[in-house]
Amino acid sequence: MKLKLPTFLSSYGFSITLIISLFIGTLLGIIFKQDAAVLKPFGDIFLNLLFTAIIPLVFFSISSSVAGITNVGRLGKIIFSMLLIFILTGIIASVVMIIGVTVYPPATGVVINFGTEFTPQPLTVSEQIVKALTTPDFADILSKKNMLALIIFSVLIGLATSTAGEKGKFFSDFLSSGNSVMTKMISFIMYYAPIGLCAYFAYLIGISGEKLLGSYARVMILYFPVAILYFFIAFSIYVTISAGNNGLRKFWRNIIPPSLIALATGSSIATIPSNLQAADKIGVPKEIREVIIPIGATMHMEGSCLAAVLKIAFLFGIFNMNFAGTETILTALGIALLTGIVVSGIPGGGTIGELMIISFYGFPPEVFPIIMMIGTIVDAPATMVNAVGDNVSSIMVARIMEGKHWIK
Numbered sequence: 001m002k003l004k005l006p007t008f009l010s011s012y013g014f015s016i017t018l019i020i021s022l023f024i025g026t027l028l029g030i031i032f033k034q035d036a037a038v039l040k041p042f043g044d045i046f047l048n049l050l051f052t053a054i055i056p057l058v059f060f061s062i063s064s065s066v067a068g069i070t071n072v073g074r075l076g077k078i079i080f081s082m083l084l085i086f087i088l089t090g091i092i093a094s095v096v097m098i099i100g101v102t103v104y105p106p107a108t109g110v111v112i113n114f115g116t117e118f119t120p121q122p123l124t125v126s127e128q129i130v131k132a133l134t135t136p137d138f139a140d141i142l143s144k145k146n147m148l149a150l151i152i153f154s155v156l157i158g159l160a161t162s163t164a165g166e167k168g169k170f171f172s173d174f175l176s177s178g179n180s181v182m183t184k185m186i187s188f189i190m191y192y193a194p195i196g197l198c199a200y201f202a203y204l205i206g207i208s209g210e211k212l213l214g215s216y217a218r219v220m221i222l223y224f225p226v227a228i229l230y231f232f233i234a235f236s237i238y239v240t241i242s243a244g245n246n247g248l249r250k251f252w253r254n255i256i257p258p259s260l261i262a263l264a265t266g267s268s269i270a271t272i273p274s275n276l277q278a279a280d281k282i283g284v285p286k287e288i289r290e291v292i293i294p295i296g297a298t299m300h301m302e303g304s305c306l307a308a309v310l311k312i313a314f315l316f317g318i319f320n321m322n323f324a325g326t327e328t329i330l331t332a333l334g335i336a337l338l339t340g341i342v343v344s345g346i347p348g349g350g351t352i353g354e355l356m357i358i359s360f361y362g363f364p365p366e367v368f369p370i371i372m373m374i375g376t377i378v379d380a381p382a383t384m385v386n387a388v389g390d391n392v393s394s395i396m397v398a399r400i401m402e403g404k405h406w407i408k
Contacts, residue, residue, distance in 0.1 A: 021194035029205025036206030039199040046196020060178035062154035067161035067172045081400045086300045093302040094336040097309035100226045106218045107317025227381040242399035243407045254278040262387035268297040271387040284394045296390030303382030305340035311371040
């Protein structure tokens, strides 16, 4: 497949710009050391703008998406099977990365002083569930500290709007319009991202030195092999169980084009046509592939589940917290699933997922650029796993719907 340069730049241009800004900020931090702290206000401006806009963005994007759901009753069994597969594969992907970060911690020896004392709160199940899912007052739901509660509230608003029928149409149009406005506003703010991130990373490198850079190297050393192994081993196992050796041969014979498109564009959406064509050649029934692959492109992200666990473990490392214990692991697993399946399907889902990680654990907001850059670093392999995982899911659902000998 020939990759046109303009297509590559339009897909990865912003990520490349962010990486360049990181590089420049790193050089400034190394050169000026503690004096680089003078640049911190420029980074704070970016964070403040983003945090101010993210709350209305989350509300409008989720509520408008849910409000736009139409009748899927006829496809109930396919949808139910699809959701089961999405959750199962998301859990497996998250567990794989949990094992990875346990064997090879991504932020060993890096402790960053943000100028404020951070004391992690013990995550007792009963208290944390109530605190995470609800707030005692409406005003509290408008805080970035209660991101999950805001997501649940937004889903409920969307459901209420959808079930209100004709009476809710005006409000549905308002939610859709608000979503468009906030998405445009975020795009304006992101024009400042290279400057803000450059300034903030100059500050971070200036106060923490090269240890932080070493941790990003560890992130790549950990994520890339884990993602590649998951791509070849886990997907082969799923397909063999669902379609036998014949299905496995057909899968690998036809899955290369979607894989390359995912790597080249950094977009699961962009792989939909190629993924549908590959699923057709593999033999996935039309009504299954044409439902699961488009939906999966927006709400099934195994690569994002891998990345979410990595981000959580990274933050635990820089705050010298122990990433172990049943409650810690189960909480990380739940957040990874929300990030990779629920939140990923809305505009700005990656950013919202990162903010949810920060707010759920109570990390200081200053860590946002750190895990945002992790998302940029792992974007290409994560997108490939996300996109091809949709095709694999369609094969698994076909096995459930059509029986053991469905493939010819």
